[in-house]
Amino acid sequence: MSDYDVIVVGGGPAGSMAAEAAAKGGAKTLLLEKDRDIGYPVRCGEGVGARALRQFMNPDPGMIAATISKVRMRSPDNTCVDFGQEDAGYILHRRIFDVALANRASKAGAEIETRAYVDGLLMEDDAVTGVKYQYMGQHRSLTSKIVIAADGVESRVGRMAGLRTSTKLKDMESGYQVTVGNIDVDQEMIDFYVGDNWAPGGYLWIFPKGDGMANIGLGILGIYSRYNSAHDRTHSFIKKYFPKATILASVCGGIPIGKTLKKITAHGLMLTGDAAHMVNPVTGGGIITGMQGGQIAGEVAALAIQKGNVSEKGLEDYPNRWHRTEGKTHEAFYRISQTIDTITDEQLNKIAHRLVKTPSSELSLLKIFTTVAREKPKMLLDVTRAFAGV
């Protein structure tokens, strides 16, 4: 008899959604978070699509820092492509948001423990049968029928079971962000800088955070990071454009923008969220995809336990459902990201010059991508695929 049906490792959005779905499905569920607090430290730009989020919840006003209705994309020569989009998205307070999701999991019946650092797995032959963890210096272990690894970009739990979860350098964005005060930015607009000036292989973002505050950050491909780090680039940018800004918080982190791992299940184990590389490869956004992945994982886990089969075969609905719903879009976005990486600054400027001639009422993200596709025709099919799925 196992201590739990399901043990979820990691209390971010993916882990909490997995725990909630598993508990709702009747599984005795425990969520372990390594840090002292759910939701802190925040390692995230905190932007999220409005419609996408509402699939899961009606967000409480307290968790929303800003509501976005305008998007600006700047080319390397600083040509601004502006477009409006009602109800485009939110900038969240992840600290509040993550706690709310974990609370939902606990309302569904899941138990939660923080300061629980998982440092090993219990295994019987090839099957994962529980976790070893440390709590305040004590070594503990608990058995479970299924472990759901939602342990973020580090993805160590999967490795402990022998899955290859490490991220290749070419698929890793090195990210840094400061939350600043005393800046005058449009609180309804998100502002992106693309091109090699600030963020080669990624982009720089300014996300309003309410009341004269904003998140300013960037992600660059790991290969560009060694001699001019994400930290140094971000601070150069702030010094240049917002010299009076005050630094209220700073955070760094890695964003895995490769394809979802081929293998996200093993006997008694499921990987989800960043740990499974579910992040959107173009935007680097991982909140929604993590929530989707976590929810599917939790549902499938509960069903597999009811059926009494937690083997890789018994869990196969999870990769299948992920692939049917999000996976195809994800793969199209991955191919788009590979093409975007080949676009030169000159081409970006040319695209921007073309787009600013378009009336802004006709501009949308889709229009931007189709204009990019005129430079890179092989992108067109994937753009259609990706947006059909959005």
Add this chain to the structure above:
Amino acid sequence: MILVKDNRCDFCGTCVAVCPVDAIELREADISIIHDTCIDCDLCIWVCPIDVLTSDKPVEVENV
């Protein structure tokens, strides 16, 4: 040998994610390199967002 510059790490785990041999231990506010496992590939140095990792390997200079 990979070295961690004193008191500068933010414990974000980016290095852990790219380490091909799982040679980095990271807890709430504690990072250590397992030197017996480390293969000195430097990938962690490349990705660190705040330039906290360094190597004591001599820099290779070509065609000296």
